Amino acid sequence: MYVAFGNNIVDSNEIKDTIEKNTEFKIIKDMSKGTKRDDILAYNLSINTKVLNMIIEEECNLDDLTEDELFEEYLSLAEEISTEIEDLLPEEAVLDIKAYKWDESENAIKLIIAIAHEDLKESKMRDIMKRLATQVE
Template sequence: MYIVFDDEIIDSKDIKELIEKNSEFKVVKDMSKGSKREDILAFNLSVDIDILNEFIEEEFDLKELSEDDLFEEYLTLAEEIATDLEEYFPEESILDIRAYKWDKSDSNVKIIIAVAHQDIGELKLRDVMKKLITQVE
């Protein structure tokens, strides 16, 4: 889908390829169309639990964490790692990132990332994220 980003036109497929080629994330779905806006990029991403475990093991013994603590660590860490994706988006981008699910059957954590030009504003981007979250739950 083509997105109007300030005075630029961006193909969300190009961004999807950049994410998959240069990060640990896999694009589950391009949600840009689901944002109901022509100026928002949005993706449903997943990251493998083994990758997250490598980071967590630097600070904790995984066996000592309860399942609830591990869940919180996975979601927090997935969101933190996703902030590194900012370099693949145009300058003047603002991001909203939400981890929403630990999928034990696929052994990954799912997140949504929404990207807009800074002129759109964080409040509008948060509103869009609320809509996107309801689409995946």
Template sequence: MYIVFGNEIIDSSEIKVVIEENSEFIVEKDMTKGSKREDTLAYQISISIDELNEIIKENYELDDIEQEDLFDEYMILADELAMELEELMPEDVIMNARAYKWDNSDDTIKIVIAMAHEELGELKLSDITKRLLSQVD
């Protein structure tokens, strides 16, 4: 799907490729159409628990972390890593990412990520992200 990004037109499938080729994230679903806006890109992405464990092991012993604390750590880390994708995006992009689920069936953390041109504003993008979260499993 094509969106208006400042003075450019961007294809959401091109951004999907950038995400998958330059990070450990897998794009599960292009949610751009679900944003119901012509100026917002949105994706449901996931990252493997194994990948997160490798990062956590650098600072902690996994066996010493309670399950609930580990869940919190996964969610926070997934959010942080998703926000780092902003560096790969076009100039003047703003992003919002929210980890929302630990999917035990494929051992991944699911995240919704939305991005738009900075003209849209952080507050509006946050509202769009909340609406997208209501659309996911």
């Protein structure tokens, strides 16, 4: 799918490939059509908890965390790491990222990322993220 991005046209498949090749994230689904806009890219992502565990273990022992604490740590760390994606995007890009689920059967944290041109108002990005959140599992 092609998306208007400022004065340029961006291929969502190229962005998808760039994210998968340069990060630990896997693209579950291209959700760009689900935004119902022609100027926003959106993806459902996942990151393996093994990757997150290695980072967490640098600061504390996993066994010292309760399941709730580990869940919170996974979500916040996944969101923090996903901001690295911004470095792979056009300079004018802004992101909104939301980790929403620990899928224990896949040992992964699932996230939604919306990417837009910097001219898009922050309130519109929040509305888009709400819409996308209703579309995932």
